[in-house]
Amino acid sequence: MIELKNVTKNFHQKNRIVSALSDVSLKVPPGKIFGVIGTSGAGKSTLIRCVNLLERPTSGEIIVDGKLLMRLSNAQLAIERRQIGMIFQHFNLLSSRTVFENVAFPLELVGGSKTDIRTRVLELLELVGLAEKANDYPASLSGGQKQRVAIARTLANNPKVLLCDEATSALDPATTRSILNLLKDINRRLNITILLITHQMEVVKSICDEVAVISHGKLIEQGSVGEIFADPKHALTKEFIASSLHLDIPRVYQERLQKEDGEGLSPLLRLEMTGKSVNEPVISEVSRLFDTNFKIVSAQMDQAGDVNFGVMLIELSGKRENYEAAIEYFISKHIKTEIIGYV
């Protein structure tokens, strides 16, 4: 549905050239959610703005729904852009218009009877769960509600493609989840293809089917979310995954934590499970095989694509030789195991 072929974008700044995208190629199949993740300045915004030609690539091709956008006249491009919705980090609502009027705006631009517009706007507000806010102004809405209005507005003309430019970056975690759920719902119910850019692996993990990692204007790795989480190749990809596997050591444990093993102490282990880790009840096996006991101190287990992964802190107790064997066993099962200390 969306294809970027060898897209390069250079910006000319005074007497130097900034290379924002370099030979970027990707394909987003119809009906899929594709995420592009990268750190600040990697070229994410430039990439997504190239898809609807808000930025014109220096070279390469942009193909959306079979049309080579860079070869279209301005009039043809204006028509094609109606198929491409876009939402932004800061929502970009019109502050002097009510929620209803914001959503009606794109419909007024293409013409239509007042009754048709009203019916469509109310249907869209229902879809995003904001029917009761129709007459409110954006200033009185929360960030999440503003993004819902922006989503309703961009869906007004039935786009085939939705571009999301850091759509949840300005939102708190709970609101982020509700907006991501809404995007997933829209993707399923309306079969809209979504391309999103983000710096948060959480976003990729929760709704994307496929992901590409961008660094210094180049795509360094791409694949299905399951594949990438199971077997990340590039150090940056590993870092992004690790950042989504964060677990704090509870304060009572931090206070008791010793660097060295000693009489009466037990190791505190950090176990990281990825797609390579075997899907077996390893912890209870360890307990049985090596006569050790374990206590789960904290855990964050999740699913990305079809891969189970997560991180867990456990306190192992038993004889030293037993827990050493247990650690060996975890490692043999491809569970990344680290002794944080002894408690």
Ligand SMILES: Nc1ncnc2c1ncn2[C@@H]1O[C@H](COP(=O)(O)OP(=O)(O)OP(=O)(O)O)[C@@H](O)[C@H]1O
């Ligand atoms: N209009 C412009 N003129 C000159 N340089 C630009 C322009 N837009 C972007 N750049 C440069 O291109 C590179 C990529 O910028 P871009 O905004 O695409 O990155 P990003 O990954 O979206 O970053 P962020 O997450 O911080 O928004 C940066 O070096 C940036 O300074």
